[in-house]
Amino acid sequence: MASRGTVKAAGGFNASADAEVLSKAMKGLGTDEDSILQLLTARSNAQRQEIKAAYKTLFGKDLIDDLKGELGGNFETLIVALMTPPKEYDVTLLRNAIKGAGTDEKVLVEILASRSPQQVKEIVAAYKKEYDDDLEEDIGGDTSGHFKRLLVILLQGNRPQGIQHGSLDADAQALFKAGEVKYGTDEQSFITILGNRSAEHLRKVFDAYMKLSGYEMEESIKRETSGNLRDLLLAVVKCARSVPAYFAETLYYSMKVGMGTDDDTLIRVMVTRSEVDMLDIRADFRRLFACSLHSMIKGDTGGDYRKALLMLCGGDDA
Known part of the structure; x- marks a missing residue:
């Protein structure tokens, strides 16, 4: 599949030459921030990793440490993020979301709702390798209730591919009964269905649900749930759509x-x-x-x- 990204690998790429440019930009009095940003935003992440390796070979120093020493504020945060391999970046974000002061639920919701099952499996493995901790246990220890249950389901990375035609109507019916029909909400049904179906399957379920109930799935979730669970269910639904x-x-x-x-x-x-x-x-x-x-x-x-x-x-x- 062709990338729909705005950042592509640069042609005629030379990691050592780029490392020289960055070193020069950080030498002497003052930093040439413009050279740094022009170069790093015009290279793919894989190329940035090569530049980092070349920088260490040429100068015996860590490029990220040097950048941190020269830059500050949001600009520094952005540049360091660009220099981090994508999977490692997700792992670091999740770690900071759990281990910081209080839990940053927004990060947990965004990453686990939007990454593919395969990506989630890779993140779980990389987290284990990096911190020698179990991501599911760490998230489980920091969250609770239905919110925690849905996060744990998403962490399994086991959503089936494609559409299960046999269960489309049953899924729509179950969601309708769990929310609009019932006095109070059966959150477990929402969690089980939205956490364990593919995006293509869910889009069909949402259409069937709309016919049954007269509501978009998002409207029902907003009415039937609240707090972190609501945010996560909405993110799962929105990511299933697009x-x-x-x-x-x-x-x-x-x-x-x-x-x-x-x-x-x-x-x-x-x-x-x-x-x-x-x-x-x-x-x-x-x-x-x-x-x-x-x-x-x-x-x-x-x-x-x-x-x-x-x-x-x-x-x-x-």
């Missing part, structure tokens, strides 16, 4: 006027999707919010941080 549209919405709310900018979310999404589906996210953003992602980033951020984000955005759909 992962790029889910991220377009996530980006919009990270910058919505009057809310203050949620830079952690903005950086996380721009970095993790820049080589995957940023072109689709931009198109969905334009369609959903009647302004371009580019213009919103431009109005909401500043300095080198803004420049780097705009490079990852890769163009304006005004």
